[in-house]
Amino acid sequence: MKENVLKELNRQLNTELYSAYLYLSMAAYLETQNLSGFSNWMKVQFEEEQAHAMKLFQYIIDRGAEVKLISIETPQTEWNGIIDVFEHVLRHEQSITNSINDIFDLALKEKDHATVNTLQWFVKEQVEEEAGVSDILKSLMMIDGKGTGLFLLDREMKQRQFQPLI
Ligand code: FEO
Numbered sequence: 267m268k269e270n271v272l273k274e275l276n277r278q279l280n281t282e283l284y285s286a287y288l289y290l291s292m293a294a295y296l297e298t299q300n301l302s303g304f305s306n307w308m309k310v311q312f313e314e315e316q317a318h319a320m321k322l323f324q325y326i327i328d329r330g331a332e333v334k335l336i337s338i339e340t341p342q343t344e345w346n347g348i349i350d351v352f353e354h355v356l357r358h359e360q361s362i363t364n365s366i367n368d369i370f371d372l373a374l375k376e377k378d379h380a381t382v383n384t385l386q387w388f389v390k391e392q393v394e395e396e397a398g399v400s401d402i403l404k405s406l407m408m409i410d411g412k413g414t415g416l417f418l419l420d421r422e423m424k425q426r427q428f429q430p431l432i
Contacts, residue, residue: 286315291341303423
Protein backbone atom coordinates (compact mmCIF):
# COMPACT_ATOMS: atom_id res chain seq x y z
CA MET A 267 0.00 0.00 0.00
CA LYS A 268 1.25 3.50 -0.79
CA GLU A 269 2.56 5.42 2.25
CA ASN A 270 0.18 8.37 1.76
CA VAL A 271 -2.90 6.08 1.66
CA LEU A 272 -1.71 4.15 4.75
CA LYS A 273 -1.13 7.42 6.62
CA GLU A 274 -4.68 8.56 5.89
CA LEU A 275 -6.16 5.18 6.89
CA ASN A 276 -4.28 5.31 10.20
CA ARG A 277 -5.51 8.89 10.70
CA GLN A 278 -9.09 7.77 10.01
CA LEU A 279 -8.69 4.91 12.49
CA ASN A 280 -7.79 7.52 15.12
CA THR A 281 -10.76 9.68 14.07
CA GLU A 282 -13.14 6.73 14.54
CA LEU A 283 -11.72 6.10 18.02
CA TYR A 284 -12.12 9.81 18.80
CA SER A 285 -15.74 9.58 17.59
CA ALA A 286 -16.29 6.67 19.99
CA TYR A 287 -14.77 8.72 22.81
CA LEU A 288 -16.89 11.78 21.94
CA TYR A 289 -20.09 9.72 22.01
CA LEU A 290 -19.12 8.10 25.31
CA SER A 291 -18.60 11.59 26.71
CA MET A 292 -22.06 12.55 25.43
CA ALA A 293 -23.48 9.39 27.07
CA ALA A 294 -21.99 10.51 30.40
CA TYR A 295 -23.37 14.05 29.99
CA LEU A 296 -26.85 12.72 29.12
CA GLU A 297 -26.90 10.66 32.33
CA THR A 298 -26.44 13.94 34.25
CA GLN A 299 -29.52 15.26 32.40
CA ASN A 300 -31.63 12.24 33.46
CA LEU A 301 -31.88 11.12 29.84
CA SER A 302 -30.88 7.48 30.24
CA GLY A 303 -32.55 6.48 26.95
CA PHE A 304 -30.49 8.99 24.96
CA SER A 305 -27.46 7.92 26.97
CA ASN A 306 -28.13 4.34 25.85
CA TRP A 307 -28.31 5.54 22.22
CA MET A 308 -24.89 7.17 22.64
CA LYS A 309 -23.42 4.05 24.23
CA VAL A 310 -24.52 2.06 21.18
CA GLN A 311 -22.96 4.77 19.00
CA PHE A 312 -19.76 4.35 21.04
CA GLU A 313 -19.75 0.64 20.19
CA GLU A 314 -20.45 1.32 16.50
CA GLU A 315 -17.54 3.74 16.24
CA GLN A 316 -15.20 1.20 17.82
CA ALA A 317 -16.41 -1.31 15.24
CA HIS A 318 -15.65 1.21 12.46
CA ALA A 319 -12.15 1.62 13.89
CA MET A 320 -11.67 -2.15 14.00
CA LYS A 321 -12.79 -2.50 10.38
CA LEU A 322 -9.96 -0.15 9.37
CA PHE A 323 -7.55 -1.86 11.80
CA GLN A 324 -8.22 -5.27 10.22
CA TYR A 325 -8.08 -3.91 6.68
CA ILE A 326 -4.63 -2.37 7.28
CA ILE A 327 -3.38 -5.66 8.75
CA ASP A 328 -4.91 -7.69 5.90
CA ARG A 329 -3.00 -5.55 3.41
CA GLY A 330 0.23 -6.40 5.22
CA ALA A 331 0.67 -2.81 6.39
CA GLU A 332 1.32 -1.38 9.83
CA VAL A 333 -1.29 0.04 12.21
CA LYS A 334 0.10 3.07 14.04
CA LEU A 335 -1.93 4.21 17.02
CA ILE A 336 -1.59 7.76 18.30
CA SER A 337 -3.17 9.55 21.25
CA ILE A 338 -6.89 10.26 21.18
CA GLU A 339 -7.97 13.87 21.60
CA THR A 340 -9.89 14.78 24.79
CA PRO A 341 -13.58 15.14 23.93
CA GLN A 342 -15.92 17.95 24.97
CA THR A 343 -17.70 17.13 28.24
CA GLU A 344 -20.48 19.73 28.54
CA TRP A 345 -23.31 20.73 26.23
CA ASN A 346 -26.20 23.11 26.39
CA GLY A 347 -29.02 20.53 26.44
CA ILE A 348 -30.15 17.70 24.19
CA ILE A 349 -30.59 19.75 20.98
CA ASP A 350 -27.05 21.09 21.31
CA VAL A 351 -25.82 17.49 21.67
CA PHE A 352 -27.53 16.27 18.50
CA GLU A 353 -26.51 19.35 16.50
CA HIS A 354 -22.95 18.47 17.50
CA VAL A 355 -23.42 14.82 16.47
CA LEU A 356 -24.72 15.88 13.05
CA ARG A 357 -21.82 18.32 12.50
CA HIS A 358 -19.39 15.64 13.61
CA GLU A 359 -20.83 12.98 11.27
CA GLN A 360 -20.74 15.47 8.37
CA SER A 361 -17.04 16.06 9.09
CA ILE A 362 -16.47 12.26 9.12
CA THR A 363 -18.22 11.99 5.75
CA ASN A 364 -15.87 14.65 4.33
CA SER A 365 -12.89 12.84 5.78
CA ILE A 366 -13.95 9.49 4.22
CA ASN A 367 -14.58 11.20 0.87
CA ASP A 368 -11.09 12.74 0.94
CA ILE A 369 -9.45 9.33 1.48
CA PHE A 370 -11.69 7.85 -1.20
CA ASP A 371 -10.45 10.52 -3.66
CA LEU A 372 -6.85 9.78 -2.68
CA ALA A 373 -7.31 6.02 -3.12
CA LEU A 374 -8.85 6.62 -6.56
CA LYS A 375 -5.95 8.87 -7.55
CA GLU A 376 -3.46 6.20 -6.41
CA LYS A 377 -5.46 3.47 -8.21
CA ASP A 378 -5.70 1.57 -4.91
CA HIS A 379 -8.77 -0.48 -5.79
CA ALA A 380 -8.85 -2.55 -2.60
CA THR A 381 -8.95 0.61 -0.47
CA VAL A 382 -11.63 2.13 -2.70
CA ASN A 383 -13.67 -1.04 -2.23
CA THR A 384 -13.26 -0.97 1.57
CA LEU A 385 -14.13 2.71 1.75
CA GLN A 386 -17.32 2.14 -0.22
CA TRP A 387 -18.73 0.45 2.88
CA PHE A 388 -17.94 3.61 4.88
CA VAL A 389 -19.50 5.89 2.26
CA LYS A 390 -22.78 3.95 2.54
CA GLU A 391 -22.56 3.83 6.35
CA GLN A 392 -22.14 7.62 6.51
CA VAL A 393 -25.36 8.14 4.51
CA GLU A 394 -27.20 6.02 7.11
CA GLU A 395 -25.49 7.71 10.07
CA GLU A 396 -26.31 11.23 8.88
CA ALA A 397 -29.91 10.29 8.03
CA GLY A 398 -30.49 8.64 11.44
CA VAL A 399 -29.06 11.58 13.40
CA SER A 400 -30.92 14.08 11.25
CA ASP A 401 -34.24 12.28 11.97
CA ILE A 402 -33.63 12.40 15.73
CA LEU A 403 -32.69 16.09 15.53
CA LYS A 404 -35.90 16.87 13.60
CA SER A 405 -37.98 15.07 16.26
CA LEU A 406 -36.17 17.00 19.00
CA MET A 407 -36.86 20.30 17.22
CA MET A 408 -40.56 19.40 16.91
CA ILE A 409 -40.88 18.93 20.67
CA ASP A 410 -38.51 21.82 21.42
CA GLY A 411 -36.25 19.38 23.29
CA LYS A 412 -38.44 19.22 26.39
CA GLY A 413 -41.60 18.12 28.16
CA THR A 414 -43.64 14.98 27.60
CA GLY A 415 -42.32 14.68 24.04
CA LEU A 416 -38.76 14.44 25.36
CA PHE A 417 -39.82 11.90 28.00
CA LEU A 418 -41.40 9.68 25.31
CA LEU A 419 -38.48 10.07 22.89
CA ASP A 420 -36.05 9.16 25.68
CA ARG A 421 -38.01 5.96 26.28
CA GLU A 422 -37.80 5.14 22.55
CA MET A 423 -34.02 5.69 22.56
CA LYS A 424 -33.70 3.08 25.30
CA GLN A 425 -34.66 0.41 22.75
CA ARG A 426 -31.58 0.84 20.59
CA GLN A 427 -29.21 -2.14 20.64
CA PHE A 428 -25.81 -2.63 19.07
CA GLN A 429 -25.94 -4.73 15.89
CA PRO A 430 -22.64 -6.23 14.74
CA LEU A 431 -21.53 -4.63 11.49
CA ILE A 432 -21.82 -6.49 8.21
FE1 FEO B 1 -17.65 6.12 12.15
FE2 FEO B 1 -20.12 7.80 12.88
O1 FEO B 1 -18.75 7.47 11.71
